[in-house]
Amino acid sequence: MKNLLALLLMLPLTAYAEWGQFDFEFEADKPWVELAAQLPPPPKAENLIEFNVSSATRNRHFIDVASISVGEDKVVRYTVVIDAAGGARNVSFEGMRCATAERRLYAYGQSDGAWAKARNANWEGIKQRSLLSYHKALYEYHFCPDGINVRDVKDAVRNLRQGGADSAFPG
Numbered sequence: 001m002k003n004l005l006a007l008l009l010m011l012p013l014t015a016y017a018e019w020g021q022f023d024f025e026f027e028a029d030k031p032w033v034e035l036a037a038q039l040p041p042p043p044k045a046e047n048l049i050e051f052n053v054s055s056a057t058r059n060r061h062f063i064d065v066a067s068i069s070v071g072e073d074k075v076v077r078y079t080v081v082i083d084a085a086g087g088a089r090n091v092s093f094e095g096m097r098c099a100t101a102e103r104r105l106y107a108y109g110q111s112d113g114a115w116a117k118a119r120n121a122n123w124e125g126i127k128q129r130s131l132l133s134y135h136k137a138l139y140e141y142h143f144c145p146d147g148i149n150v151r152d153v154k155d156a157v158r159n160l161r162q163g164g165a166d167s168a169f170p171g
Contacts, residue, residue, distance in 0.1 A: 032099075033073065037106045039093060040067035042113035043079050049160045053137045058085035061134045063142075063160055067093065068153045074099060076143040076156060079109070080134065092118075096135070098144035101127045103135045 043064035050062050060083040067079035075095045082090045091109025096102070102123040107115040126139045142159040143150055150156045 034075065035071050035073045037075075037077055037093070037095060039107055039115045040064070040079055042109060042115075043067065043081055043091060048081060049157070051134075051137060051142060051160055052163065053134045054132050057132050059083065061137075063138075065153075065157050065160070068156050070150060070152050070156065074149050075104075076150060077106075078138075078143075078156075080138075081109075082134070096126070096139060096143050097123065098139070098147060098149040101125060101139060101144070101147065103139075 043062075044066070047064050047066040048062040049065055050060060053059070053061050062081040062083075064079040064081065067077070069077045071077065075097055077093070077095045079091065079093050084090070092105055093107045093109070093115065095104045095106060097104075100123070103126050104123050105118040105121055107117050110116055126133070126135045130136070138144075141163075143156055145159065150159065
């Protein structure tokens with residue numbers, strides 16, 4: 001009886017092998033394709049959430065929660081606003097790939113609310129950046145805790161509001 005059962009279990013596998021049905025395409029085997037980034041509206045003060053980068057910087061860092069998206073390409077896109085200690089304000093629209101620990105600059109915000117597309121918009125590594133890097137803080141605590149993408153915008157916003165996905169977030 002055991003032999004008959006083993007034979008019956010192998011029949012479907014033999015048939016699939018003969019028909020070439022074992023050409024499975026796994027998600028990890030597919031080449032990654034980036035979706036086109038859509039520039040968001042300029043940030044509004046009521047949509048900004050401040051996040052901590054390091055006690056060593058006097059700059060204040062904010063994410064415009066209305067601009068956050070998590071694409072099918074697994075890129076977390078967001079607008080970051082940096083108020084420098086000297087009074088200057090920098091605004092940029094960026095993307096982050098958790099799977100490769102990379103970030104990309106798409107555009108700079110201008111004082112009139114318009115966007116200027118970045119000329120050198122290549123993907124760059126995040127992990128080796130300094131403790132003063134807001135990219136590192138966003139990657140480690142808000143958008144890619146433990147190197148894993150947030151599932152959706154709600155997760156990203158919750159992590160920002162709570163000070164990071166890790167309860168031991170350095171303040």
